[in-house]
Amino acid sequence: MSRHVVATVDEIAPGTCKIVAVSGREIGIYNVHGEFHALVNRCPHEGAALCLGPILARFTADRPGKYRLTRHGEMLRCPWHGWEFDIKTGQSWCHPESVKARTYPVEVVAGEALAKGPFVAETVPVSVEQQYVVVEM
Numbered sequence: 258m259s260r261h262v263v264a265t266v267d268e269i270a271p272g273t274c275k276i277v278a279v280s281g282r283e284i285g286i287y288n289v290h291g292e293f294h295a296l297v298n299r300c301p302h303e304g305a306a307l308c309l310g311p312i313l314a315r316f317t318a319d320r321p322g323k324y325r326l327t328r329h330g331e332m333l334r335c336p337w338h339g340w341e342f343d344i345k346t347g348q349s350w351c352h353p354e355s356v357k358a359r360t361y362p363v364e365v366v367a368g369e370a371l372a373k374g375p376f377v378a379e380t381v382p383v384s385v386e387q388q389y390v391v392v393e394m
């Protein structure tokens with residue numbers, strides 16, 4: 258699994274999402290109360306652009322007519338058929354045992370850490386012998 262810089266922290270305010278393209282896939286990067294989460298922008302139901310849906314609270318009811326909203330800003334509703342997903346886990350609340358949106362690990366890294374980076378391109382020794390350039394691998 259490779260790492261990709263997708264945004265600065267300032268670009269994604271709490272309660273919002275930024276859709277980015279990484280390796281040919283659209284990913285929604287969400288800021289949920291200061292924590293960042295990533296979901297693939299494709300609904301597991303019929304393939305809608307899931308991350309274009311509204312960010313919501315979880316709606317629960319103990320009995321008819323008695324409802325409450327919890328987990329504000331942690332749920333996402335698909336724009337096509339209204340299935341709801343937990344932004345942190347990708348879990349569907351329509352078929353929680355079998356349907357889940359793909360999630361990806363997200364981390365916030367200090368800029369200087371990225372400048373140093375753990376990424377080092379592989380190098381190989383090169384020498385010139387007579388008129389030939391030789392690469393060792």
Ligand code: FES
Nearest residue numbers: 300302303335338
């Ligand atoms: S495509 Fe998302 S709920 Fe149907």
